[in-house]
Amino acid sequence: MTETPVTSEMRAARLRAGLKRRYAREGRFRLYGLLAIGVAVGFLLLLLGRIIEQGHTAFYTHTVTVPVYMDPARVDRAYPQGTNFELLVAEQQLARMGVADDAQGTKAAAMRSLFSSELKFAAAARIQGNPNLVGQTVPIAAPVSDDADLYFKHEISRATPADQRRLSDEQISWLDRMKASGLVATHFNSGLFTKGDSTEPELAGVLGAVVGSALMLVVTALIAIPLGVGAALYLEEFAPRGRITDLIEVNINNLAAVPSIIYGLLGLALFINWMHLPRASPLVGGLVLALMALPTIIIATRSSLKAVPPSIREAALAMGASKTQTVFQHTLPLAMPGVMTGAIISMAHALGETAPLLLIGMVSFIPGIPHSLGEPTGALPSLVYIWENASERAFHERTAAAILVLLAFMIVMNAAAIFLRRRFERRW
Structure with a gap:
């Protein structure tokens, strides 16, 4: 059999086909590179987005300002740190809301749990700085508790079954009433950057x-x-x-x-x-x-x-x-x-x-x-x-x-x- 002679047109066609395949491989390689970069950037954005979504609420917090009558029979001028300000504030707040406590003090304990322990230190500091405040009604500002803060941040919902959340329906109603009356304020959480670690989340800082x-x-x-x-x-x-x-x-x-x-x-x-x-x-x-x-x-x-x-x-x-x-x-x-x-x-x-x-x-x-x-x-x-x-x-x-x-x-x-x-x- 005789071989078909290879003409210049055939060589040119083979060369063009080879160049086309080479350019196609280079294009696929660039596409794979861009795809890899896109996947990496996507995972990075997903990670950062998840962290920001979970952590942005920590940069603001809620503070409650309640009027406290410094009862002379219960507040010690000489040693205000020994006064149970948390119980005093809880009882007075229940009285303002028209809620009667039971003999065991259950409702007062439930009200106390809505305020941070910083409340008693703030009240004691006011009396220590000015003992003449005893017998007067003094506004005391302090952070709300961690559970109350999560509720105001919509991390705790009333729609959640009661046995699956740490706040009762009654406590949620109290929080709603305090917020409606203007006692609760939202502000930047400066304590996150000015305080050290704490066992209480609302007081913890970095x-x-x-x-x-x-x-x-x-x-x-x-x-x-x-x-x-x-x-x-x-x-x-x-x-x-x-x-x-x-x-x-x-x-x-x-x-x-x-x-x-x-x-x-x-x-x-x-x-x-x-x-x-x-x-x-x-x-x-x-x-x-x-x-x-x-x-x-x-x-x-x-x-x-x-x-x-x-x-x-x-x-x-x-x-x-x-x-x-x-x-x-x-x-x-x-x-x-x-x-x-x-x-x-x-x-x-x-x-x-x-x-x-x-x-x-x-x-x-x-x-x-x-x-x-x-x-x-x-x-x-x-x-x-x-x-x-x-x-x-x-x-x-x-x-x-x-x-x-x-x-x-x-x-x-x-x-x-x-x-x-x-x-x-x-x-x-």
Whole structure:
């Protein structure tokens, strides 16, 4: 059989068909890439949307202002803290609503549960500041209880069966009457940012955890950044090449991949059990996070030093500069944008770690705000863990709010890293 001769038109047709298939593959690849990015962005928006939906209600709260007659027979001028203001307010509020209490005081107890315990401290502070208020009617403002706050936020509904909610129909009616009479006000929840942790959700805030996280980051930065940059400078610029240097480099890369909980176990054994440093303190937390951040800082710094053109070093040496002068006056300043970026990103990573903090004791209830590195404190990640495991439903909205605060800090730190890199970066 004779073969059909291949003409130029056939070759051109085959070439066009091949180009068409190649362009089709490239188009599908771009489509797959866009699809992957779309899926990732969709999941991110879903996550953020769910957190915002659950946590936005924590940024506003409700306060009740009730007139209280400071009965001289029940209010102690000398020691107002010993007065049962909660019962006094509950009984007077029931009387204003025309509700008679029973012999067991059941209705008074139900009314008391609608007010936060902050009410008694606010009333005692007013009397302590001005004892002449005894015998007068004084308006006292205080947050409502967590259940009442959830009702005003429509998280608790009257339509829910009574055995499935913590507020009775009568308590809901009392809340409606107080709101209709203008006693209840809605305002921004400044206490979320100005108070520490509390066993009562309506009084809980993130300030203690924010201060604790800030103190830990200070300790981490003071230890990890100088040590990390110094180690990277020695390994990249001064260390002789050999098996020992290669072994150190391999172990640094391996340490960067070690799970964070291992660093928590190391901190528990080394800093608490052996060195007897204060448990759950910012000092111990900062030391543990510094160990965890060191490999990342070393790797980022070495990469930045490698990016500096060798001609910079050669020119400095040719002008008579020593090796040390070349490194610290020429190489390191040019690599500083990458060094700062790596340091800030490692700090942001350390800010969001939870497992090592739980192992060194930052899982306990700590209501105060730390004032030194040796005091027990909490941190934002551990506070999220504690609140999410709390039984009160109102803590769940504050958990989402704490996550938003943590995300805001991390976004600011990453934005600072991007700004510094673009501001000082040089193109070679």
